[in-house]
Amino acid sequence: MMISAKFLKGSLAATALSLVLFFPTAAAPLSTDISVTARIGSKGGNVLAEDPATGMSVNLSFPAGALTEETEITLLIHGTRQPGVLLKCHINGISVLPTSLWFQEKVEINIYNPPEEVTEAMVAYRVVNSQFNIPLGNHEQHIDEGWISGTIYSTGRFSLGTPTATEVTAQCRKLAAYNPARPLTYADEESDTPFRLTEELNELYEFHSYGGPYAGPPDEYLTAPACALADDEECMRWQKALTQVEAHITWVEQHRRTGNTEGVKSEEANAKNALQEAIDGYLKKASPANRCGSYIKAAAKYLESATLLGMNIEGESQIAKHFNQLVDECSFVFTVEKQEWIDKPKEKREDGSTYEEKATYYKTIKCYTPWNEFLATGTQKIRGEGTMSLHYENHWVGDEKNDHTVTDGSWRVEKIEGGIQQYIDDHGEQTMLANMSVYWKKDVTSHAWGKVAGGKTYDFSNHDDESFVEHVSYNIENGYTEKNGTSEYGFIIRIFILKAPGDGRDDPDDCF
Known part of the structure; x- marks a missing residue:
């Protein structure tokens, strides 16, 4: 049942309650934001930020070719809690800036010595918004050494948490419905944001939520679409597609760890479906005047992913034939x-x-x-x-x-x-x-x-x-x-x- 509470504008109680409800669990607080900026060029490099108080550190590793020109990259470890999506979130949040920067090769994020001990159930993920996360690709938990790693194709907001079985199921469902061409939307779903803050004529705020500050969210919360804001760039880049595909593979490993064979089969199928849909869309597009730049790069990345997923039997897939034709050109x-x-x-x-x-x-x-x-x-x-x-x-x-x-x-x-x-x-x-x-x-x-x-x-x-x-x-x-x-x-x-x-x-x- 939805509980409605009205608070006077500016009320400290309203502020405190809204913070609790927007951030389901408390992450270990850092004293201040820690920001490190470095110039990374086409030869690659690293950006390392460390919190001396807790010993937690984060490293971004850029391989050669990830950036085509020298760019200022900022790595921010947040000192205050950011939306973490999961109920059990272990850190305040990480941001990589500038926004909307696409990498030409995978960039690795390594999180060392987080506040909680690293376990097999722990997941590093991209925060799309307060309801939806996308786990990182090439996900690895180094339990004995106490660090966790994954790869990304673009800048953004990131976090670390341990999902419940219910959350894994809900996030898998959201990922399957996700439309990578419009990063803040789901395909064929309408907006239904569960938290609403509306201003009434009597200058009161009305705040709606489910349960108490530590109550688990109901199924309606977990299955609701994340957001229906239109993306300014409705462009299906290969980085967006592979972000989704590799996230499905990360969920495959989570299901395999818990012995959920049906979940494994479902996510393997979702990964292949997402990749095939992206490849079909790529092949249907009119090719550019320069077929030897981003166009052949996309074909190479799609072919590599299709081969890893067993979708390119003996090199006879449509994307393989298309790529070989481009190589000749x-x-x-x-x-x-x-x-x-x-x-x-x-x-x-x-x-x-x-x-x-x-x-x-x-x-x-x-x-x-x-x-x-x-x-x-x-x-x-x-x-x-x-x-x-x-x-x-x-x-x-x-x-x-x-x-x-x-x-x-x-x-x-x-x-x-x-x-x-x-x-x-x-x-x-x-x-x-x-x-x-x-x-x-x-x-x-x-x-x-x-x-x-x-x-x-x-x-x-x-x-x-x-x-x-x-x-x-x-x-x-x-x-x-x-x-x-x-x-x-x-x-x-x-x-x-x-x-x-x-x-x-x-x-x-x-x-x-």
Whole structure:
């Protein structure tokens, strides 16, 4: 039965009771909010916050590629109680900021030494609102060491608690009805927020709730939809879909722990249904102009999840075929440009003769590495194409003798063999090195003429169309430049990454 209590506006009793009812159980209080901010870039990193009074600490671990650009990440351990969803909530709450930031790879949350001893029943979860939580993916309880971990795909609010069997059932039901494209809604359900605060004409607040401050909530509370607020971004990203899928798998493990075989079967089916629905939606969308950015990244993530769930038998699933087609289209592409020059102006020597020398040499190589090979560790094969051009001339003129040479030539690549190797030093810095054997085909013509002692002249030409092999190594870093020499003699090498699938060069309106 619903109990209605009226309190005068500003009443301390109303304030105290509302706090009790909004936060079902008391978490161990921390004295103050603890906030740590760090700048994390594409190479990854960690953010660690620790409460010296209790010894509890939280660490965020960002792998390489989780963020596409340097971003300020704030980790906040709340000192006052936040909505925790579960009746038995062990901490005041954790927030990761900025809001609505999506990660390109899983980010791990580790909670060390929480106020309660870590048990197999304990769950770390995302707080959607006061009624609905989504357990973290890849959930692990390290009981002997006293810490718990899970993974996330976006920033948000998080907590830690131990759900009852009734709460597990209710939260599983909510998760199955959840529509990831609209994070604060349920599919095909209407709003029915159980706590209401309404202002009446007599300036009294009317507060509705169920039972007393420590009474367990009835089924109506546990099964009510969390919220029906429209999301500003009704966009089905792969991170949203996999957040739901991996949460179902976490509930599978909870059911397996308690011997609930029906719950295991139900949540396994829910995980597959949620993933299949997301994949179907992805395949039905019109592909973007750039199919080699977020679009192929989403296909790769969906395929990986489908394979883990046994939904990609012998690589024949629709998403597998689609991904393989995209791999054929999308390669890691980089170019190497090398320019050499000689610009020695005419000079008069001590013997009275003059000499000048000029040369312009330009080489460009365009290399391809299939995207799936590039993502793999170790050596990735390279194939490619390229050209070289050369104009060279020198002129020496003496009193009675002279000598002149002019060479013009072009080269084309017949084939490229080699690979990219990735090295990580002791500081975690990653370097990519391309070691290549480039097979060139010449087309070079030289013309020499002049006069020797006695007034005898000569004039002959030569053509060279032989092949040769050039063995080279280059650091693969976008914008890498190596320069040596002066204005008279020298060379410059430039490296450009033209296409790196998943590198964030997408249309901002893309949603995959």
